[in-house]
Amino acid sequence: MxxxxxxxxxxxxxxxxxxxxxxxxxxxxxxxxxxxxxxxxSATTRPTASGIAPPPSTxxxxxxxxxxxxxxxxxxxxxxxxxxxxxxxxxxxxxxxxxxxxxxxxxxxxxxxxxxxxxxxxxxxxxxxxxxxxxxxxxxxxxxxxxxxxxxxxxxxxxxxxxxxxxxxxxxxxxxxxxxxxxxxxxxxxxxxxxxxxxxxxxxxxxxxxxxxxxxxxxxxxxxxxxxxxxxxxxxxxxxxxxxxxxxFGAMPLTKASATRTFVTEEPVQLVSADEADAAAVAAQNREIKRRRAAATQQAAQKAAEQAGMPPREAVAYVATFHDNVTITQGGVPVGSAEKMLARFTFDGGDPAG
The missing domain is CATH 2.60.450.10 (Lipopolysaccharide (LPS) transport protein A like domain)
Structure with missing residues (x-):
């Protein structure tokens, strides 16, 4: 090429x-x-091989x-x-x-x-x-x-x-x-x-x-x-x-962050017990479960707020133009050839769109 x-x-x-x-x-x-x-x-003695023109200066x-x-x-x-x-x-x-x-x-x-x-x-x-x-x-x-x-x-x-x-x-x-x-x-x-x-x-x-x-x-x-x-x-x-x-290559990813919902998995809660001695333990267990659930919900909400506050990564569609004797192979096997090929793709630093 x-x-x-x-x-x-x-x-x-x-x-x-x-x-x-x-x-x-x-x-x-x-x-x-x-x-x-x-x-x-003193400066290191060396030629200026870069070819940079000195600036106009006194x-x-x-x-x-x-x-x-x-x-x-x-x-x-x-x-x-x-x-x-x-x-x-x-x-x-x-x-x-x-x-x-x-x-x-x-x-x-x-x-x-x-x-x-x-x-x-x-x-x-x-x-x-x-x-x-x-x-x-x-x-x-x-x-x-x-x-x-x-x-x-x-x-x-x-x-x-x-x-x-x-x-x-x-x-x-x-x-x-x-x-x-x-x-x-x-x-x-x-x-x-x-x-x-x-x-x-x-x-x-x-x-x-x-x-x-x-x-x-x-x-x-x-x-x-x-x-x-x-x-x-x-x-x-x-x-x-x-x-x-x-x-x-191909699909254009979303340019804006999609709205997401976080679901907190609830642990099973014991509502009824035939043993009255279990009442205090059950009440304590329920309080602990509610506390953990509230903490998890608060943490999820905080994380979602932080993610929402971050600016979305800009996703731009790019086009690659290949000229002259283009050969396409897959797994080492030729699958096509052309004098000119256009490829549309995106890259946003994350998972590519399918």
Whole structure:
């Protein structure tokens, strides 16, 4: 398949690079540092291989205020609720060189309002800070704006159902991506793999998930900031899409939480006894049963209220268009082929609709 435009919401987790790494939360307060160590020092001598153009600025390596540091944590919170929405960590960062900051082992986590957690990690990267941020004496002072653009190397993105989950529902790996905050764009970039220069449209993109696996090459994404949705995801060369659960394709799940009723199972109650000596015991037993029943009912009502207060996960229908020599197999047996195939599916992070 020479061309595959695959609008996959699981790959949409890559959008988290915009939000989690660049801390793009419009409704969040200025981030607060969790911990910081290290001080200003000499930058690591290394070429800027990312190809990022230095920002238009009077700041240079000699007069930049930001120094180096290690183990920096930056957190952002919602203004109204003080809920943690994102946090970023860099094991090490160097002082800016022509406005570009080199970060080692950047990690970030984005906490969505519906409970899901997106975790991102990279081997290293180079980011461009806005002018005001470069004038700060600390990297963790992002009150004047997040990085505007940059490059991340050996990126791994994992999506978890909730903060307590230990196994991700999907994992996406990309050797190299570049992002542009102003253009709301993310794409693969030319890099060297095993001593060979690989063009941007041949950079491998790998997804391993609970519902399906995907292998392809070359990635271009655009994020619609106004509507807060993925506008375009294009894979230049598709190789393989394995659907583990066919129920994930087809039906559109409910976009609103369905009303539910909780029924408490009642224990049998002794109403009559021929033995008068049992009267006190029966009365005590009945009181205990009523107490447990009332407690269970109250607990069920509280749980239902909590669930009703949580915003429903948005469910969107996606269409994958496969071009050129499409082959469909099931259990290793070919079941069809076509020059073009359309597949409609949804993904909401939970059980797929049947």
């Amino acid at each position: 020479r061309s595959l435009i695959l609008v996959l919401v699981v790959l949409g987790a890559l959008v988290g690079v915009f939000a989690a790494f660049m801390l793009m939360q419009d409704d969040a307060q200025a981030p607060a540092p969790r911990a910081q160590s290290g001080s200003a020092g 700041q240079t390596a000699t007069n930049s205020v930001v120094g180096g540091g290690e183990d920096v944590w930056i957190q952002q919170f919602e203004k109204d609720t003080a809920r943690l929405v994102s946090e970023f960590r860099a094991a090490k960062y160097d002082p800016p060189k022509e406005g570009i900051v080199f970060v080692v082992q950047p990690e970030s986590r984005m906490y969505s309002s519906n409970g899901q957690v997106m975790a991102l990690s990279a081997q290293d990267g180079e980011v461009v800070l806005p002018e005001q941020a470069r004038k700060s004496d600390r990297l963790d002072d992002f009150s004047s704006g997040p990085p505007t653009r940059g490059v991340l190397n050996n990126v791994t993105i994992s999506l978890f159902e909730n903060a307590d989950a230990t196994v991700p529902t999907l994992t996406c790996t990309v050797p190299r991506v570049t992002f542009d905050n102003d253009a709301n764009r993310l794409n693969t970039v030319q890099t060297e793999i095993n001593g060979q220069v690989i063009p941007a449209d041949r950079i491998p993109v790998t997804v391993r998930g609970r519902e399906y696996d995907f292998d392809g090459q070359g990635l271009v994404m655009r994020w619609n900031q106004r509507d807060q949705r993925l506008e375009l995801l294009e894979i230049a060369h598709g190789e393989r899409l394995v659907v583990k659960n066919p129920g994930a």
